[in-house]
Amino acid sequence: MSRPPSYYAPKGGHPGQETLLTDRAVFTEAYAVIPRGTMRDIVTSFLPFWEKTRLWVLSRPLSGFAETFSQYIVEVLPGGGTDRPETDPAAEGVLFVVEGEATLTINGMANRLRPGSYAYVPPGCDWAFQAIGDEAVRFHWIRKAYEAVDGLERPDFFVTHENDVDPIAMPGTDGKWATTRFVDPHDLRHDMHVNIVTFQPGAVIPFAETHVMEHGLYVLEGKAVYRLNQDWVEVEAGDYMWLRAFCPQACYAGGPGPFRYLLYKDVNRHMKLRPVGS
Template structure:
């Protein structure tokens, strides 16, 4: 499949700054009861955040748990300057994490081993993992950090760490799509130790998701490359590299890839666990 060539893979990373005073205010940003779209122009200096115990680092929070909306995860775009990083990056011992590098180079230390991660690099960090992260290069590093409270299950062990790069993983084409729609999977979907997946979806020029997916999994979609027209609930929304979509469970979703190159996005979803039930009714 030509669209999956290793050399075709690129990653959009925000740089911050502010739009000029001559720009129009109107934009594609939208927040609804079913979905949100954060266009890449919104990743400006004034919405950047900072974290305890992180040096020479800022971030953009692009997803966080909200009552009645996406409730299972948070997602950051981290920007670490040379020499920056953290020796205490994750304060929650019950949180698992995924890192995905879109620019520059980071070094993650875990269990006495150092892992140098470059663009396309993926890491899964299990709950209670004692890891640290530093930018030991001479350039700025930017990466996604997805965090989730791990759902333990009696009789099933927590997952072990994973370090890999998408360039070392062959995308798997979806059935009956003539290779126009494929997924790069970093975790075996049948491995029930994992309660979330972070994958990369690639749709070739003119390819489509040909039906409105409607399902229980919450989604975060960061567009790495290309452009598309996305169907979200009842609306058609144009998106491009650097945009982020946040989809509530059961929000209908489909798309047309706009070309001229591939449309690719980093996708979060929660998987492999029973649905939490509410407080049972009591009888008087």
């Protein structure tokens, strides 16, 4: 990457009373757009056993919305954190840091995290999180109920950094459209992927992708015009998009710099044929 990446992180606050109400927020049966301007103090939540911490919930399992995952942006103030982060023993998670520094301790092993750090946390794992330094740490936390398969071992935890993973260019794009894959696509132990997709200015998805994977997309930097179902919407750094399975999608990267987003999708499992709980 010829220039250092940047990672947009919300800070909260509230707009003034003179601000117009008009915004780009959209919620439909096929997709949602949650602009960065909606991530204000009034919509934050808190979690049990987390100290000096608040979060924005971007998606959650809900009829007519996300089906497979939840996604938070978590803000931990200096000195804050937890030694009991996850209360669901079946939940796996991905942490991706966009601002500040922290120590992630997994099974007694301490790992220092900084912007661009990526951690996979398997279900039932013993872990803790502590903000370090004088600034707040902000990170994405993507959670999914792990779908175990008889005969497949569960994935191991790991910690890496975006700078340590080479992006893979899409064929025929001369590197203008590339994906940073933190998990080997052929590793069938994993039932979700969280990648970074990068488009150089002017690059496009040249067809309407229509597929079974559900998506959560958080724009890390840049701007673009994104095709969602039958609509074209403008998005920028800090915006979040949710796309249900089979929602057509495409994009034009607007420049002047790269357009990059953190992408969730569910993978590598049979489709459920019966309602949950049947």
